[in-house]
Structures are given as C-alpha cells and as structure tokens.
Amino acid sequence: MARPGANPFQPKQPPLSQRQRELWGRLNKCIMANGGWIVSQADVSPIRFEAPLNSELPELLRQAGHWVIDNGTHERLMPITETLKEHGRNNTIKRQQVGVGIVNVWQFDLPPIQP
Known part of the structure; x- marks a missing residue:
C-alpha cells in the first residue's frame, strides 16, 4: 500500500550506491556544521534540509555544484536564549528555553556517481 499522498505512478528511486551513501x-x-538540519529520510535522494533564515548554507552548497531548490519556510522548535538585566543592577541573567522559530526549507538531489 502506498503512503498517503504518494504518487503511485511515479517510478521508485533506485537505491543509493555505497559511494552515494558516503x-x-x-x-x-x-x-x-553550518547550522542546518537534514529532515529527509537518511540515505535517500533528494536531500531536504532546514536552515536559519540568514543562513549561507544554500549558497555554499550551490558553490559546491549542487542545484539547491527553495521550498519556502517552515516552523521548527528551536532553542531561544534570552539575556535579562535586573532593574537598577548590573546583574544579567541568561535564560534558555524552547520556542517556535521560522526556518527556510531547501532541497537538492544527490549527483549520480558511477561505481
């Protein structure tokens, strides 16, 4: 049974080679390392990832030869750090919590690699 929303007429992607998995x-x-998160299934193409709004990651991947497609924005739970200053004092308090953040969603295909 196909997963909901899947196109049953679209050909199934061939499995990745060992070099593509590497x-x-x-x-x-x-x-x-550049502040992004892969959100697609491991070892499949295309690779879908999220990155902060001001991220240079898509441009870095383009410079490396990947055709990176913008898929819009998405909400993501992210750590948020607040720095509070006590009234009338020089004391500062840092507080970290989880909140909703907006990220860009990007996607690109793995290049075909010959064995």
Missing part, C-alpha cells in the same frame, strides 16, 4: 554522510556533516 557522500550523503559527508553532506549531512557539512549541513549540521
């Missing part, structure tokens, strides 16, 4: 892993590390 590339997927390196891209995952790069995206995380």
Whole structure:
C-alpha cells in the first residue's frame, strides 16, 4: 500500500550506491556544521534540509555544484536564549528555553556517481 499522498505512478528511486551513501554522510556533516538540519529520510535522494533564515548554507552548497531548490519556510522548535538585566543592577541573567522559530526549507538531489 502506498503512503498517503504518494504518487503511485511515479517510478521508485533506485537505491543509493555505497559511494552515494558516503557522500550523503559527508553532506549531512557539512549541513549540521553550518547550522542546518537534514529532515529527509537518511540515505535517500533528494536531500531536504532546514536552515536559519540568514543562513549561507544554500549558497555554499550551490558553490559546491549542487542545484539547491527553495521550498519556502517552515516552523521548527528551536532553542531561544534570552539575556535579562535586573532593574537598577548590573546583574544579567541568561535564560534558555524552547520556542517556535521560522526556518527556510531547501532541497537538492544527490549527483549520480558511477561505481
């Protein structure tokens, strides 16, 4: 049974080669190191990721030769740090909590790699 919303007439993607899975892993590390989050299933193409609104990550991936497509924005639970200053004092208090943030959603295909 097809998953809801899936197009039953669309051909199934072939499984990734070992070299493509290795590339997927390196891209995952790069995206995380630059403040992004992969939100697609592991070891599949296309790779869908989220990044902060001011992120240079999509441009870095484009410079590396990937065709990165903008899929709009999305809400994501994110850590939020507030710095509070006590009235009449020089004391500051940092408080961290989780709140809703807006992120950009991007997507790109893994390049075909010959064995």
